[in-house]
Amino acid sequence: xxxxxxxxxxxxxxxxxxxxxxxxxxxxxxxxxxxxxxxxxxxxxxxxxxxxxxxxxxxxxxxxxxxxxxxxxxxxxxxxxxxxxxxxxxxxxxxxxxxxxxxxxxxxxxxxxxxxx
Amino acid sequence: xxxxxxxxxxxxxxxxxxxxxxxxxxxxxxxxxxxxxxxxxxxxxxxxxxxxxxxxxxxxxxxxxxxxxxxxxxxxxxxxxxxxxxxxxxxxxxxxxxxxxxxxxxxxxxxxxxxxxxxxxxxxxxxxxxxxxxxxxxxxxxxxxxxxxxxxxxxxxxxxxxxxxxxxxxxxxxxxxxxxxxxxxxxxxxxxxxxxxxxxxxxxxxxxxxxxxxxxxxxxxxxxxxxxxxxxxxxxxxxxxx
Numbered sequence: 001x002x003x004x005x006x007x008x009x010x011x012x013x014x015x016x017x018x019x020x021x022x023x024x025x026x027x028x029x030x031x032x033x034x035x036x037x038x039x040x041x042x043x044x045x046x047x048x049x050x051x052x053x054x055x056x057x058x059x060x061x062x063x064x065x066x067x068x069x070x071x072x073x074x075x076x077x078x079x080x081x082x083x084x085x086x087x088x089x090x091x092x093x094x095x096x097x098x099x100x101x102x103x104x105x106x107x108x109x110x111x112x113x114x115x116x117x
Numbered sequence: 118x119x120x121x122x123x124x125x126x127x128x129x130x131x132x133x134x135x136x137x138x139x140x141x142x143x144x145x146x147x148x149x150x151x152x153x154x155x156x157x158x159x160x161x162x163x164x165x166x167x168x169x170x171x172x173x174x175x176x177x178x179x180x181x182x183x184x185x186x187x188x189x190x191x192x193x194x195x196x197x198x199x200x201x202x203x204x205x206x207x208x209x210x211x212x213x214x215x216x217x218x219x220x221x222x223x224x225x226x227x228x229x230x231x232x233x234x235x236x237x238x239x240x241x242x243x244x245x246x247x248x249x250x251x252x253x254x255x256x257x258x259x260x261x262x263x264x265x266x267x268x269x270x271x272x273x274x275x276x277x278x279x280x281x282x283x284x285x286x287x288x289x290x291x292x293x294x295x296x297x298x299x300x301x302x303x304x305x306x307x308x309x310x311x312x313x314x315x316x317x318x319x320x321x322x323x324x325x326x327x328x329x330x331x332x333x334x335x336x337x338x339x340x341x342x343x344x345x346x347x348x349x350x351x352x353x354x355x356x357x358x359x
Contacts, residue, residue, distance in 0.1 A: 005139060013128055016131055017124070020128070049148070056168065056248075056249070057166045057318070058318070063160050066168075067157050072152045077169050077172040080254060081180065084184055087188075088187055088188045088190075091191060092191045092195060095194065095198045098198075099199070
């Protein structure tokens with residue numbers, strides 16, 4: 001358990017808490033973004049190997065022995081994808097929020113009861 | 118009160134669920150087999166110094182194509198949801214609007230200074246994606262932030278939607294076209310060895326990776342600019358557009 005993964009899990013919990021307790025739709029979206037960031041931190045921390053350098057072959061890394069000198073490149077690649085998708089999802093959610101405000105002039109989640117049971 | 122109680126229970130249960138996972142994350146001593154294979158064979162096979170880039174653009178190129186597609190669909194969704202029909206009545210319609218205030222001297226001059234630099238930096242990031250940290254997505258976001266600065270600084274600035282959609286569609290088309298060329302000329306879809314690999318570590322190396330990343334950068338940059346432009350449209354401007 002590293003500090004980074006601990007912070008990542010803490011952020012996930014904070015974001016979940018925010019999503020469940022806030023009433024304002026914008027704040028719920030912010031809670032989602034915090035969860036997103038926490039997951040990214042956890043994923044990056046999984047690929048980290050102590051004492052190694054970034055997965056880029058340059059003067060600091062010997063090309064022949066790269067496998068023993070670099071951190072795992074795959075989690076970095078996955079997180080890059082996840083960040084872009086997260087951005088797209090956040091933009092789309094904010095657009096929904098704008099659209100909902102246009103319909104009802106309200107951003108309070110309690111005013112939208114259609115999907116409630 | 119009871120709702121708060123249930124919320125606390127939910128969060129605690131979730132914490133309990135992820136706790137074993139958190140404990141098990143021990144720092145690895147060695148790379149996972151796949152990563153080790155990428156690290157050993159990647160540089161000679163693909164010629165890219167940045168292994169993250171070789172994973173994203175070539176080894177996992179199809180995933181990246183899917184990622185670009187997701188971004189495209191999200192952009193289309195934003196544009197679709199924020200469009201305005203003529204009969205739509207929005208809150209605040211009919212209220213006389215103040216004319217937008219011109220940007221302050223600081224913002225105006227700052228954007229004039231920063232805009233070309235940001236554009237150049239964005240292009241630099243995606244052209245050097247195979248050598249240094251960075252790539253198409255990062256470069257595209259920097260370009261979009263330059264455009265955002267321009268939109269903030271100039272009230273009257275209008276995006277040229279023809280150029281934006283032309284650049285976006287063409288870069289998407291050529292991205293797939295290069296992928297198909299890989300099927301014909303090299304080992305598979307999105308294979309970067311359709312061009313000579315060049316000298317390792319120089320700008321013109323790694324086959325088609327710089328070209329693919331440039332296309333991705335242009336596509337992401339124009340898409341995000343489009344999102345920003347759609348979200349920025351004020352009521353008066355939308356009325357002018359309709």
